[in-house]
Amino acid sequence: MNQILKTNSFEPILLNKAEGSWIWDTHGKKYLDCESGMWCVNLGHNHPRVIHDMKKQLNEIIHRNKGFLTPITLEAAEELLKFFPNKYDTLTFLNSGTEAMEFGINFAKKITKRKRVLSLQDSYLGAYGTAKSSSYTSSEDSKLRIPYPLCDSEQCNCLEIYQPIIDDVFQNYSSEFACFVLEPVMVSGGVYKPCKQFIRYICEKIQNSGGLIVIDEVTTGMGRAGYKFGYQLFEIIPDVVVLGKALGNGYPVSAIITNSFLESKLTPAELYYVQSHQLDPLGAAVVKSVVNVFNEEKIVERSKEKIQKLKDFLWSLDQPFIKEIRSYGMIFGIQIQPYNGMTREEIILKFKNQFLEAGILIGYNVNREFIRLLPPLNIQDSEIEFLKEEIIRVFEV
Amino acid sequence: MNQILKTNSFEPILLNKAEGSWIWDTHGKKYLDCESGMWCVNLGHNHPRVIHDMKKQLNEIIHRNKGFLTPITLEAAEELLKFFPNKYDTLTFLNSGTEAMEFGINFAKKITKRKRVLSLQDSYLGAYGTAKSSSYTSSEDSKLRIPYPLCDSEQCNCLEIYQPIIDDVFQNYSSEFACFVLEPVMVSGGVYKPCKQFIRYICEKIQNSGGLIVIDEVTTGMGRAGYKFGYQLFEIIPDVVVLGKALGNGYPVSAIITNSFLESKLTPAELYYVQSHQLDPLGAAVVKSVVNVFNEEKIVERSKEKIQKLKDFLWSLDQPFIKEIRSYGMIFGIQIQPYNGMTREEIILKFKNQFLEAGILIGYNVNREFIRLLPPLNIQDSEIEFLKEEIIRVFEV
Numbered sequence: 001m002n003q004i005l006k007t008n009s010f011e012p013i014l015l016n017k018a019e020g021s022w023i024w025d026t027h028g029k030k031y032l033d034c035e036s037g038m039w040c041v042n043l044g045h046n047h048p049r050v051i052h053d054m055k056k057q058l059n060e061i062i063h064r065n066k067g068f069l070t071p072i073t074l075e076a077a078e079e080l081l082k083f084f085p086n087k088y089d090t091l092t093f094l095n096s097g098t099e100a101m102e103f104g105i106n107f108a109k110k111i112t113k114r115k116r117v118l119s120l121q122d123s124y125l126g127a128y129g130t131a132k133s134s135s136y137t138s139s140e141d142s143k144l145r146i147p148y149p150l151c152d153s154e155q156c157n158c159l160e161i162y163q164p165i166i167d168d169v170f171q172n173y174s175s176e177f178a179c180f181v182l183e184p185v186m187v188s189g190g191v192y193k194p195c196k197q198f199i200r201y202i203c204e205k206i207q208n209s210g211g212l213i214v215i216d217e218v219t220t221g222m223g224r225a226g227y228k229f230g231y232q233l234f235e236i237i238p239d240v241v242v243l244g245k246a247l248g249n250g251y252p253v254s255a256i257i258t259n260s261f262l263e264s265k266l267t268p269a270e271l272y273y274v275q276s277h278q279l280d281p282l283g284a285a286v287v288k289s290v291v292n293v294f295n296e297e298k299i300v301e302r303s304k305e306k307i308q309k310l311k312d313f314l315w316s317l318d319q320p321f322i323k324e325i326r327s328y329g330m331i332f333g334i335q336i337q338p339y340n341g342m343t344r345e346e347i348i349l350k351f352k353n354q355f356l357e358a359g360i361l362i363g364y365n366v367n368r369e370f371i372r373l374l375p376p377l378n379i380q381d382s383e384i385e386f387l388k389e390e391i392i393r394v395f396e397v
Numbered sequence: 398m399n400q401i402l403k404t405n406s407f408e409p410i411l412l413n414k415a416e417g418s419w420i421w422d423t424h425g426k427k428y429l430d431c432e433s434g435m436w437c438v439n440l441g442h443n444h445p446r447v448i449h450d451m452k453k454q455l456n457e458i459i460h461r462n463k464g465f466l467t468p469i470t471l472e473a474a475e476e477l478l479k480f481f482p483n484k485y486d487t488l489t490f491l492n493s494g495t496e497a498m499e500f501g502i503n504f505a506k507k508i509t510k511r512k513r514v515l516s517l518q519d520s521y522l523g524a525y526g527t528a529k530s531s532s533y534t535s536s537e538d539s540k541l542r543i544p545y546p547l548c549d550s551e552q553c554n555c556l557e558i559y560q561p562i563i564d565d566v567f568q569n570y571s572s573e574f575a576c577f578v579l580e581p582v583m584v585s586g587g588v589y590k591p592c593k594q595f596i597r598y599i600c601e602k603i604q605n606s607g608g609l610i611v612i613d614e615v616t617t618g619m620g621r622a623g624y625k626f627g628y629q630l631f632e633i634i635p636d637v638v639v640l641g642k643a644l645g646n647g648y649p650v651s652a653i654i655t656n657s658f659l660e661s662k663l664t665p666a667e668l669y670y671v672q673s674h675q676l677d678p679l680g681a682a683v684v685k686s687v688v689n690v691f692n693e694e695k696i697v698e699r700s701k702e703k704i705q706k707l708k709d710f711l712w713s714l715d716q717p718f719i720k721e722i723r724s725y726g727m728i729f730g731i732q733i734q735p736y737n738g739m740t741r742e743e744i745i746l747k748f749k750n751q752f753l754e755a756g757i758l759i760g761y762n763v764n765r766e767f768i769r770l771l772p773p774l775n776i777q778d779s780e781i782e783f784l785k786e787e788i789i790r791v792f793e794v
Contacts, residue, residue, distance in 0.1 A: 002487075003487055010464060010466050017458050038673040062443065062648065064434055065758060066435060068410060070413055074400065091402060095649045096673065127672050128503075251459065272405055273404040273524065276494060
């Protein structure tokens with residue numbers, strides 16, 4: 001491990017096999033992966049259909065020059081566009097979610113000929129660039145990462161409090177906003193879903209002022225938030241959708257999806273973008289395969305019962321170190337509070353280690369003081385039972 | 398093709414097979430790929446060993462959570478570090494060359510606690526971010542993309558003219574430079590290699606002033622410029638090396654390579670970086686496989702004779718539309734000039750189409766007025782003969 005830059009801390013365990021919801025270490029011990037890799041394998045690790053389709057593509061063509069397309073790329077585009085609940089008609093495939101967010105934001109900037117980006121204060125939108133500077137992880141102070149109400153009610157009075165804040169922002173900047181960038185559920189930020197009325201009001205304001213809605217579905221897309229896409233939580237129609245992570249189920253492919261009437265506002269020079277692996281046939285084969293599995297195995301529909309089981313169980317927990325439980329679809333966040341002389345950090349790291357010992361990989365964020373569960377959407381019922389038993393055991397402090 | 402964003406122009410041909418130096422369209426016509434995809438398949442398309450090793454990895458594990466490493470990742474790191482002619486001892490794997498350049502530049506900025514980046518005026522360093530703003534493709538005016546002399550001589554007087562320019566830049570900014578970012582041969586910019594003495598002088602100045610040398614080997618690395626790495630052309634020792642493209646031979650993986658004594662200057666928070674597919678085992682398996690093929694098939698050594706054959710042939714051409722031929726390793730640029738009432742653009746597009754007709758994919762850049770040949774490093778002698786014959790035929794205008 002000494003030859004790997006310590007860009008984060010690594011457990012003293014090496015992994016060498018993965019299948020379904022499980023991942024194995026080099027000693028043969030297996031772990032239930034409640035992080036789905038990096039929230040990528042919504043279909044489980046090494047889904048047999050996806051692996052089969054990748055091997056097939058490896059026999060044919062994996063890469064080509066920017067001036068040419070491949071049939072599999074066109075097929076993947078068609079399948080993905082059909083997968084949307086509303087009509088989009090054009091897209092490009094890239095490699096990472098951050099890159100696709102950068103593309104989406106720049107697309108909005110060029111169309112509107114404006115520079116400013118509006119986002120919410122707990123959003124995580126990417127590892128670098130404007131996507132990062134619009135995220136809570138940015139050290140840049142931004143008045144344009146605005147606070148928001150949390151609310152699950154269809155009839156709420158959130159707007160009474162928050163409308164003046166939004167109006168104030170728009171009064172100052174409305175002619176400067178290229179886009180509103182929304183992560184439907186702020187997963188890295190703490191599993192927060194903003195109020196639907198609040199989001200709908202911002203979307204109305206941004207579109208009325210000539211800006212675009214760019215939706216970051218890198219984590220919430222492909223069924224993670226209980227719908228095919230997280231924006232369905234708000235019943236809005238984004239102008240630009242960005243996908244990553246689960247689109248490749250472990251393979252590095254992302255996409256930005258939009259409409260040709262927006263594309264047509266740009267000149268070829270403004271649209272010009274080239275990246276080594278943009279539209280690569282191997283990535284396209286993965287996308288097509290993943291979308292096919294979602295359709296054929298009814299992944300989103302079938303996840304609903306599993307989500308409900310986990311939700312019922314987690315919400316029934318009543319431990320003194322649990323401050324709050326938040327969940328949207330197959331995204332569960334357990335906010336921790338100090339207990340029995342232990343700090344939040346001590347509790348989180350203790351649980352992380354105990355779960356690891358018990359054969360479960362959980363997610364955690366010490367700064368944001370919560371632990372997370374984002375298992376594959378097709379987690380088996382027996383695996384849910386195992387998880388529930390171990391949570392009960394570990395939480396018996 | 399209507400469902401793909403027109404980020405560049407696509408030929409009305411669909412490709413569906415690739416092997417070695419060849420790529421096939423859906424009508425069964427084959428093309429000699431003198432662009433090596435996007436300058437990525439230095440080992441030829443679908444190299445059997447690389448494809449075999451990818452399939453093997455697909456049976457095991459392709460992706461995992463950031464908190465864990467895999468044995469194949471450690472093996473790939475070890476093999477890649479051993480592949481260098483000088484000692485580096487730490488690295489991380491990312492997805493794209495641009496992302497790795499951004500990482501490398503930010504690494505230099507954090508170590509030096511400085512902001513400015515020095516580059517050369519024809520450099521292409523990436524598709525977005527600081528990597529882009531330091532490139533000739535950026536619309537941002539930059540005094541820090543400096544002019545440079547072209548010269549292949551070991552004893553030249555380039556410094557007499559250019560030393561004052563360098564000294565002037567350093568007089569103004571030396572305490573502000575985080576790094577000098579060098580693309581050893583500016584391939585996208587026109588196949589230009591700067592004077593060795595000039596580069597060595599800048600490197601000395603930047604290091605004396607406390608800045609780092611960050612080398613962009615995304616295109617020139619892995620044997621493309623006639624050496625394992627392009628920086629060997631200048632006999633310099635960079636602080637940070639960035640690899641992409643040929644590191645994955647068609648698969649999206651990149652790397653930044655440096656030394657642990659530099660890493661140790663940063664806090665864990667400063668080093669922190671997380672991306673979905675960073676250090677993924679599938680990418681690592683590809684890197685290990687590619688490095689093994691370079692070693693076992695002596696790709697760099699064996700390319701020398703092929704390079705010489707192509708160079709001798711191209712430099713013997715004496716057509717009135719050829720303004721100049723430039724070549725470094727397996728990178729050939731043919732600068733075009735107006736001829737017989739045709740503009741440069743007309744000539745370039747005419748040749749591109751004629752080569753396509755003849756079954757050869759060439760590279761071209763209309764703005765920079767040149768056509769390019771960057772075939773795989775292991776192009777067969779019979780393929781070189783085919784290419785030579787077709788060039789003679791097409792160039793008979």
